[in-house]
Amino acid sequence: MKETKRVQPITEATKWREDFPVDEVKEHFVERREFTKFMLLISGSFVLGQVYIGLQNIFRKTAQQSPIKKIASIESLKVNDYITFNYPGKGDTCILVRLDETKFVAFSNKCTHLMCPVIPKIEEKIFFCPCHAGYFDLATGNALSGPPPRGLARVKLKFLNGDIYAEGMVI
Amino acid sequence: MKDRRYSKNASTILNGILAIVLVLVIIQLWLLMASMNAYLANDFTFIWPALGASLLCFLLNLGLLLYNK
Numbered sequence: 001m002k003e004t005k006r007v008q009p010i011t012e013a014t015k016w017r018e019d020f021p022v023d024e025v026k027e028h029f030v031e032r033r034e035f036t037k038f039m040l041l042i043s044g045s046f047v048l049g050q051v052y053i054g055l056q057n058i059f060r061k062t063a064q065q066s067p068i069k070k071i072a073s074i075e076s077l078k079v080n081d082y083i084t085f086n087y088p089g090k091g092d093t094c095i096l097v098r099l100d101e102t103k104f105v106a107f108s109n110k111c112t113h114l115m116c117p118v119i120p121k122i123e124e125k126i127f128f129c130p131c132h133a134g135y136f137d138l139a140t141g142n143a144l145s146g147p148p149p150r151g152l153a154r155v156k157l158k159f160l161n162g163d164i165y166a167e168g169m170v171i
Numbered sequence: 172m173k174d175r176r177y178s179k180n181a182s183t184i185l186n187g188i189l190a191i192v193l194v195l196v197i198i199q200l201w202l203l204m205a206s207m208n209a210y211l212a213n214d215f216t217f218i219w220p221a222l223g224a225s226l227l228c229f230l231l232n233l234g235l236l237l238y239n240k
Binding site: 036037044112 | 228
């Protein structure tokens with residue numbers, strides 16, 4: 001007489017289903033929905049970010065005028081020479097360059113790529129950013145090559161009684 | 172059996188909705204980066220249209236999620 005294989009009774013098969021009642025399809029269905037809700041939250045936060053930028057734009061337009069600050073006297077700076085100064089705040093370093101007897105230019109010292117300090121190379125007529133090889137024109141501050149997306153912010157200069165004053169920034 | 176087939180259809184729909192939501196969120200990310208660049212470059216013309224477009228993307232996402240609820 002052959003030994004027949006014992007078939008599991010139905011009751012034993014359903015026992016583990018009682019212990020683990022989670023349906024796999026339903027479980028995955030809930031996870032994607034939660035992820036979609038999370039994406040909606042991210043989407044809302046991006047909108048809030050846009051609103052913040054818009055408000056900053058409004059406040060910048062209505063902000064007070066930049067202070068007028070003395071940089072140096074005209075005689076103290078030779079032709080093809082430069083000095084650094086802070087304007088408008090303590091942490092905002094700028095460079096004043098004398099191009100010739102009558103022409104002075106001043107720009108922010110921060111590269112527009114990732115705010116590394118730029119180095120003036122007077123003989124090559126450029127500002128050079130050593131971090132990622134960005135180049136700016138010495139006379140205009142325009143970005144010439146490299147990763148910087150725009151030119152250096154220019155400092156508005158005013159000349160009074162032989163002295164040079166900074167009276168605002170032009171982005 | 173019927174429930175399992177219905178679940179698969181609903182699952183497919185949710186996959187499609189999730190793909191659209193992801194694309195819209197990536198578009199919003201690009202709009203935010205472009206707005207920041209425009210703000211730093213003192214370009215006032217781009218910021219408000221970008222906000223409108225981002226808001227539209229958000230409303231589309233919201234509508235898709237509510238549609239599937």
